Amino acid sequence: MVIPVHDVNPARRTPWVTYALIAVNFAVFVFLTPGVSGSLTGEGESLAQLCDLEAFLGRYAVVPQELIHHRMPHLVPTGATGVGPQGPGCVVAPPGYTKVPELSVLTSMFLHGGWLHLLGNLLFLWIFGNNVEDRMGHVRFLLFYLVCGYAAAYGFALLNAGSAAPLIGASGAVAGVLGAYLVLYPRARVWVLVPFLIFLPLRLPAWTVLGLWFVLQAVYSSGAGVTAAGTVAYAAHVVGFVVGMLIAWPFKPGTPPPPEPRGALYGRRARPGW
Known part of the structure; x- marks a missing residue:
């Protein structure tokens, strides 16, 4: 898998919405998500922290089962800990709040499960x-x-209608951005790092970088090549990417082409078109 670090495609105006989305995602993760302070110091989360996080996600994350059937479960995590027949655990009780499953889709788009999840999406x-x-x-x-x-x-919910696992992250929306970029700027050059013994910097066309990303997501969504496919919502990435491509298609006519990159490529002068 290649890691993009920069594209040779300057924008004409300041992307205020992009900056705002990045700032909001970062702020929600750092200041509102339970358990972040423990992960910042590298310490393991306690049972109390895990229960607090479970209650937070139960309230603000999208749950496929709730979204499809438009109803909340009878019992939800409260954030408290207790001791049951099987030992210490998280306490569940009838919900003391009203959750609108459709609105939870919006809130879940600004929640992330860890620093790697957050920083990957924001990159x-x-x-x-x-x-x-x-x-x-x-x-x-x-x-x-x-x-x-x-x-x-x-x-994702339609494909996993019986799932009670919370779905969080901006990945689906960001995948839509990638799909739109592929439609609008397929020939733009993107600097990437390729892990091959060391991180090898290469400049590749966007259709190669994003096309490879989409193929991998599609393969992983089928369960091939992964041992824990259920921990990442690859199907959501695929759906978001395709929807982004479809919406961006009417914007393609009249889109100015990216500038021709200049300078050395792989130690040589770049040829026209590269």
């Missing part, structure tokens, strides 16, 4: 979001981002 949004926002405009880009996130969540 892709930082690199590819500015150009898509530049082409669509600020308001339309924000609506586009939310639509892709909703489509990804509903697509």
Whole structure:
């Protein structure tokens, strides 16, 4: 898997929405998500922290079973700990709040399960979001981002209607941004790091980088090549990517081509078109 670090495709205007989405995702993770302080210091989470996090996700994450059937479970985690027949655990009780499953899709888009999950999403949004926002405009880009996130969540829920596991992360919306970028700027060059003994820097066309990413997500969503496919919602990535491509297609006519990159490529002068 390659790691993108920069694209050779400057935007014409400041991507304020992209910056705002990055800031909100980061702030929610650092200041609102339970248990982050423990992960910052590298310490293991206690049972109390885990129960607090479980209650937080139960309230604000999207749960496929709830979304499809439009109802909350009879018992939810309270955040408290207790001792039952099987030993210490998290206490469950009838919910003391009302959760709207459709709105939980929105809140779940700003929740992340760890630093790697958060920073991976924000890296892709930082690199590819500015150009898509530049082409669509600020308001339309924000609506586009939310639509892709909703489509990804509903697509995953339909494929996993019986699942009670919480679904969180901006991955579905960011996947939509990647799909739109592939449609709008397939020939833009992207600097990537390829792990081959060391991290080898290469400049590749966007259609190669994003096409490879999509193929891997599609393969993983089928369960092939992974040992724990259930921990990552690959199907949501696939749905978000496809929806992003479809929405971006009407914007393709008139999209200015990316500039031709200059300078050395792999130690040589770049040829025309590279």
